[in-house]
Amino acid sequence: MADSTTKRVTSADVARLAGVSRATVSYVLNDTPRQTISAGTRDRVRDAAAQLGYAPSAAARTLRTGRSDVVLCLLPDWPIGPEVGSNLGHLSTALARHGLTLVVHPGNREDRPIAELWKAITPAAVIAYTGFSDAEMAAMRSAGVSLVVALSRRDRGRELAVPQELVGRRQAEHLAQAGHSRLGYAYPDDPRVRFFAEPRLAGVRGACAARRLPTPVGLTVPLDPAAASEAVRRWQATGVTAVCAYNDEVALAILAGARRAGVAVPGELAVMGVDDIVPARLADPPLTTVTTDQAVVAAHLAATVVAAMNSRAAPTLPAADIVRVVSRESA
Amino acid sequence: MADSTTKRVTSADVARLAGVSRATVSYVLNDTPRQTISAGTRDRVRDAAAQLGYAPSAAARTLRTGRSDVVLCLLPDWPIGPEVGSNLGHLSTALARHGLTLVVHPGNREDRPIAELWKAITPAAVIAYTGFSDAEMAAMRSAGVSLVVALSRRDRGRELAVPQELVGRRQAEHLAQAGHSRLGYAYPDDPRVRFFAEPRLAGVRGACAARRLPTPVGLTVPLDPAAASEAVRRWQATGVTAVCAYNDEVALAILAGARRAGVAVPGELAVMGVDDIVPARLADPPLTTVTTDQAVVAAHLAATVVAAMNSRAAPTLPAADIVRVVSRESA
DNA sequence: CTGTTAGCGCGTTCAC
DNA sequence: GTGAACGCGCTAACAG
Numbered sequence: 001m002a003d004s005t006t007k008r009v010t011s012a013d014v015a016r017l018a019g020v021s022r023a024t025v026s027y028v029l030n031d032t033p034r035q036t037i038s039a040g041t042r043d044r045v046r047d048a049a050a051q052l053g054y055a056p057s058a059a060a061r062t063l064r065t066g067r068s069d070v071v072l073c074l075l076p077d078w079p080i081g082p083e084v085g086s087n088l089g090h091l092s093t094a095l096a097r098h099g100l101t102l103v104v105h106p107g108n109r110e111d112r113p114i115a116e117l118w119k120a121i122t123p124a125a126v127i128a129y130t131g132f133s134d135a136e137m138a139a140m141r142s143a144g145v146s147l148v149v150a151l152s153r154r155d156r157g158r159e160l161a162v163p164q165e166l167v168g169r170r171q172a173e174h175l176a177q178a179g180h181s182r183l184g185y186a187y188p189d190d191p192r193v194r195f196f197a198e199p200r201l202a203g204v205r206g207a208c209a210a211r212r213l214p215t216p217v218g219l220t221v222p223l224d225p226a227a228a229s230e231a232v233r234r235w236q237a238t239g240v241t242a243v244c245a246y247n248d249e250v251a252l253a254i255l256a257g258a259r260r261a262g263v264a265v266p267g268e269l270a271v272m273g274v275d276d277i278v279p280a281r282l283a284d285p286p287l288t289t290v291t292t293d294q295a296v297v298a299a300h301l302a303a304t305v306v307a308a309m310n311s312r313a314a315p316t317l318p319a320a321d322i323v324r325v326v327s328r329e330s331a
Numbered sequence: 332m333a334d335s336t337t338k339r340v341t342s343a344d345v346a347r348l349a350g351v352s353r354a355t356v357s358y359v360l361n362d363t364p365r366q367t368i369s370a371g372t373r374d375r376v377r378d379a380a381a382q383l384g385y386a387p388s389a390a391a392r393t394l395r396t397g398r399s400d401v402v403l404c405l406l407p408d409w410p411i412g413p414e415v416g417s418n419l420g421h422l423s424t425a426l427a428r429h430g431l432t433l434v435v436h437p438g439n440r441e442d443r444p445i446a447e448l449w450k451a452i453t454p455a456a457v458i459a460y461t462g463f464s465d466a467e468m469a470a471m472r473s474a475g476v477s478l479v480v481a482l483s484r485r486d487r488g489r490e491l492a493v494p495q496e497l498v499g500r501r502q503a504e505h506l507a508q509a510g511h512s513r514l515g516y517a518y519p520d521d522p523r524v525r526f527f528a529e530p531r532l533a534g535v536r537g538a539c540a541a542r543r544l545p546t547p548v549g550l551t552v553p554l555d556p557a558a559a560s561e562a563v564r565r566w567q568a569t570g571v572t573a574v575c576a577y578n579d580e581v582a583l584a585i586l587a588g589a590r591r592a593g594v595a596v597p598g599e600l601a602v603m604g605v606d607d608i609v610p611a612r613l614a615d616p617p618l619t620t621v622t623t624d625q626a627v628v629a630a631h632l633a634a635t636v637v638a639a640m641n642s643r644a645a646p647t648l649p650a651a652d653i654v655r656v657v658s659r660e661s662a
Numbered sequence: 663c664t665g666t667t668a669g670c671g672c673g674t675t676c677a678c
Numbered sequence: 679g680t681g682a683a684c685g686c687g688c689t690a691a692c693a694g
Contacts, residue, residue, distance in 0.1 A: 008450075010673085036679090066685075085415065089406075279579075356687090368664065391685070393687095664693100670689095
């Protein structure tokens with residue numbers, strides 16, 4: 001059993017207990033290739049390590065190798081929804097399977113220039129929601145960060161944008177199949193999330209074009225019943241019968257706006273969200289929405305990171321059934 | 332301007348450029364007390380550092396001092412809401428003001444035993460939503476973690492529970508002032524969040540007792556309209572006219588259940604949530620809820636961490652106006 | 663006062 | 679399988 005009350009256990013302690021040198025401990029514990037070590041010794045070392053509750057110091061390891069096994073995820077400074085939470089959970093699990101530790105930094109960039117952050121942490125990879133400038137990318141690369149990934153459009157090097165277009169496309173397809181031809185698109189009010197909204201709208205547009213439907217009419221919908229009812233009225237005036245919302249919150253706002261405007265959902269206006277947050281299924285009417293299979297995306301992200309660390313090519317995302325429609329009553 | 336394309340800049344580089352020794356660089360950059368260094372030299376060093384874009388290696392510094400300036404926050408394995416996100420944002424900002432970096436780890440404890448995590452990271456402090464066992468606490472302490480804080484009830488050493496009772500109390504007070512006397516309490520379905528639910532219920536109970544009202548009748552409310560309507564019926568049968576929900580999602584479920592059961596809100600049943608999530612104000616009727624001033628709590632948490640690192644006494648949380656009722660139509 | 667020299671902390675890895 | 683040097687910043691001891 002591990003002795004919990006002692007000072008930090010170092011590899012020297014393990015070496016002493018196992019009766020070997022520190023080098024040997026390192027070789028055994030890291031399964032170093034082309035170092036032949038007898039099975040007996042290996043066992044003694046491993047036992048000793050277990051007995052002492054040895055965990056190598058990340059600091060020392062990082063110092064020596066110049067690279068830590070930490071993957072840094074920079075959260076955007078705009079309000080994040082609950083999807084992000086589960087997202088990160090999945091990602092953490094997926095990375096852990098590869099021996100990597102996910103660490104998330106929620107700070108606005110104001111707190112501390114992000115440069116300081118990665119110079120300090122020396123992460124193996126950096127994943128960010130927002131894009132980096134080319135200068136930032138270059139700086140990070142040359143500082144030893146093996147992979148820089150942006151989840152938004154602007155990622156130059158590695159392509160990795162979560163299939164946002166796909167999200168929009170699924171929405172439009174669902175609505176088109178239900179017989180709607182004049183679609184609306186509901187933009188979020190916050191300009192900071194345009195990064196995500198744009199590709200989704202592009203997906204909707206693409207689907208419309210493919211089916212020779214008119215271009216969707218986009219409106220910005222604040223998360224406020226009064227303002228939303230105004231948008232609803234304008235859509236009605238344009239002959240729009242169904243709208244794709246940027247996400248569930250915006251969709252909920254439209255529901256509230258429709259209620260206020262006396263417009264029946266889905267009778268007079270069908271509404272679709274994105275994310276399938278809990279309130280979506282509790283809404284009136286229950287909201288039809290679209291979800292992304294987080295586990296698959298997370299696994300892919302993890303695989304991409306691992307590939308980059310070994311400078312191998314990035315895997316391709318199995319785009320198949322990642323985005324699914326959750327059909328309820330609003331559309 | 333910083334040269335972005337070079338290999339990592341070390342203190343030796345700065346020393347060379349400034350024409351001093353590495354020790355001097357360290358003294359200057361850390362404002363080491365009882366080391367007097369001429370203004371001129373200080374400037375040269377600082378200029379050199381700025382010019383090179385020098386940022387000390389966290390690894391080396393941690394290795395040497397045995398303690399990093401990272402504060403590790405362990406997320407619970409139960410689904411986290413959006414409040415948590417803003418929570419962490421505030422906390423990060425507050426800690427940054429003290430030169431500390433917040434880092435969040437979302438993994439379920441299954442991924443990787445948490446012991447490995449902090450043995451590896453050597454954080455200055457660990458903040459967790461769930462409690463630790465006494466053994467875990469002891470182990471962390473002796474490994475150099477200066478503060479272990481649990482946001483739930485069980486925190487032995489440092490008292491720091493976010494004022495959950497206060498949340499419940501405010502709910503009950505608001506309802507009582509509105510003339511309700513028979514209150515209900517809506518438990519979340521997920522047993523993992525009982526940690527948070529219990530103290531809130533205790534707050535409700537306390538407020539009721541103080542006003543000689545009957546004990547609130549607690550029911551578990553799944554996040555599902557059908558199940559929720561069943562709960563609503565049972566409350567009605569018991570003469571309950573107002574219910575405090577564990578959080579907004581549960582409250583939304585009650586709203587959906589009431590709709591289904593044909594019970595008018597707030598006419599026949601008043602409902603209050605907690606958190607003021609966006610869907611709350613978009614609900615039908617708009618949800619009356621209770622919010623906590625995250626910025627204040629975050630600042631307090633940060634102050635507590637800093638105090639502990641300097642082994643000073645923890646500050647007391649200004650419990651005054653931290654919890655506020657957001658009055659809308661559901662109660 | 664001002665600033666330098668030297669060794670530590672801990673895991674990794676090359677040469678013997 | 680081992681000895682020893684290395685990576686980088688901190689700080690006690692010490693010299694102008």
